[in-house]
Amino acid sequence: MPPKHRGPSTPAAAPASAHAASHTTSSAASTPARSSTSSKQLNANTAQEIVQGVWDKYVQKxxxxxxxxxxxxxxxxxxxxxxxxxxxxxxxxxxxxxxxxxxxxxxxxxxxxxxxxxxxxxxxxxxxxxxxxxxxxxxxxxxxxxxxxxxxxxx
Missing domain, CATH: 1.20.1300 (3 helical TM bundles of succinate and fumarate reductases)
Known part of the structure; x- marks a missing residue:
């Protein structure tokens, strides 16, 4: 959501904040691609650990x-x-x-x-x-x- 316009100092700061927002958006857009792959791998490892834990508890208890x-x-x-x-x-x-x-x-x-x-x-x-x-x-x-x-x- 863009910042609200509050006075004469805001228009001068707006281009800098717009540039910062576009830079943040582009780096955030590239991060999910990497994190989605690693999160899928993390979820697979977590699911495997959960299944292994349930099986170990079943065998022992x-x-x-x-x-x-x-x-x-x-x-x-x-x-x-x-x-x-x-x-x-x-x-x-x-x-x-x-x-x-x-x-x-x-x-x-x-x-x-x-x-x-x-x-x-x-x-x-x-x-x-x-x-x-x-x-x-x-x-x-x-x-x-x-x-x-x-x-x-x-x-």
């Missing part, structure tokens, strides 16, 4: 049982993706079979996520009345019920 449930959940995601890709590529002639398999995968993922939340030691304050054995029994009962319905849906 997460109990082995929770890691096992995480691996099973990753497996269920991979199976669901493979089923969907197969359905897209090969077709979905027995559509009820695809729906049954995919819903079994999604349902098992939800049940496993519930088990993970209930058995995670960090969440013990929220699930004081639920023991690990009770949570696992609920998981098994829910899994049997889910698969019973999925098998009956196939025909």
């Amino acid at each position: 997460t109990p082995q049982r929770v890691k096992l449930l995480d691996c099973f959940m990753a497996f269920l995601v991979a199976v669901g993706v493979l089923q969907f890709v197969y359905c897209v590529i090969a077709g979905n002639f027995p559509f009820n079979a695809f729906l049954s398999g995919f819903s079994a995968t999604v349902g098992q993922f939800v049940l496993t996520a519930s088990l993970r939340i209930q058995t995670n030691p960090e969440n013990k304050a929220e699930f004081e009345s639920t023991s690990n054995e009770r949570a696992f029994a609920d998981f098994i009962f829910g899994s049997l019920l889910l698969h019973f319905f999925c098998v009956n849906f196939i025909n």
Whole structure:
């Protein structure tokens, strides 16, 4: 924003300030080109450090049982993706079979996520009345019920 005109001394100072402003603008215009490249590199390094920090904390602080449930959940995601890709590529002639398999995968993922939340030691304050054995029994009962319905849906 240009300076306001306040009196007779301002017009004489205006050309000098205009020259200074144009010099500042041109150097500021060249600085973002260099800083944007370095900021992208800095952001990439920062993102990599954040991901590495999260992974290191996960490996050090997460109990082995929770890691096992995480691996099973990753497996269920991979199976669901493979089923969907197969359905897209090969077709979905027995559509009820695809729906049954995919819903079994999604349902098992939800049940496993519930088990993970209930058995995670960090969440013990929220699930004081639920023991690990009770949570696992609920998981098994829910899994049997889910698969019973999925098998009956196939025909």
